[in-house]
Amino acid sequence: MSAPVSGAAVLLAVAPGAPGDQERFRQTAARLGARLGGPPVLAAYVVPGGAAAALSLTDAVERTVAGGAEEVVVVPYVVEWKTGEWQDVPDTVQELARAHPAVRFRLAQPLGTAEALVDLAARSSAAAWALPAAGDPAPAPPAPAGAPREAPGLPAGGGAPAAGALPAHGAHVLACFGRVCQQYGGDAVHDALLAELAARGLDAGSAAPGAVKVTRTKCLAPCAGAALVCVYPGGDFYWNLRPELMPRFVDEVLVAGGSLAGHTFRPGDLPAAAGRP
Secondary structure: OOOOEEEEEEEEEEEOOOOOHHHHHHHHHHHHHHHOOOOOOOEEOOOOOOOOOOOOOHHHHHHHHHHOOEEEEEEEEEOOOOHHHHHHHHHHHHHHHHOOOOOOOEEEEOHHHHHHOOOHHHHHHHOOOOOOOOOOOOOOOOOOOOOOOOOOOOOOOOOOOOOOOOOOOOOEEEEEEHHHHHHHOHHHHHHHHHHHHHHOOOOOOOOOOOOEEEEOOOOOOHHHHHOOOOEEOOOEEEEOOHHHHHHHHHHHHHHHHOOOOOOOOOOOOOHHHHOOO
């Protein structure tokens, strides 16, 4: 059955990832719109967190209704709902239906219930048999035409590589990009920190003696403090961070070498009773 002319769709994921992940998700929504034959498809999240460009399900529906949609289908972009989500999402759709009685809402099933997903998994597993086994040496990809025969930093003919030169920096910030930190705006904090450092000439590419190197990491473990970073030297954690705190964070922690009142804890401590204001 094709989508109605007055219809719209919301492609719904759980939480936004890094900015590049969000852009790929928006492109997926656009491809779905083209496949459906024209109705607008918005990318949205169950838990948008602090990501500036991320829409919640409610935000996305309000946009479609404002654009004249009389029918809205919500399409989960997940294999299976996790605990809580299988209740929260249907409840939200019911609330939206009550708020917009003139609009008809439908909620599609998660992708894991579709037989086509089994077909896709079968094709993927069949293709995997042609891949090198884990631990087997992988063949080196062919060098582009005109590329030097020896890679920079590697001695001619093989052998141990020469140690690379790491630019001097006064501090190293490990920015957590684990799932919970993403839900609480870790990517927005990361972007705001980079912008603040660049504005002061303290980004890693500068020659300033107090330049700061920022590295995105996987989960740093104290999820009760999301969004958080860890700063070296010292190893202090800074929890419950928000983009608007970054000017103070740069001034008080990275420049002055102090702490950020109410947002600092050491390994082994719990961040402020493991909660958020």
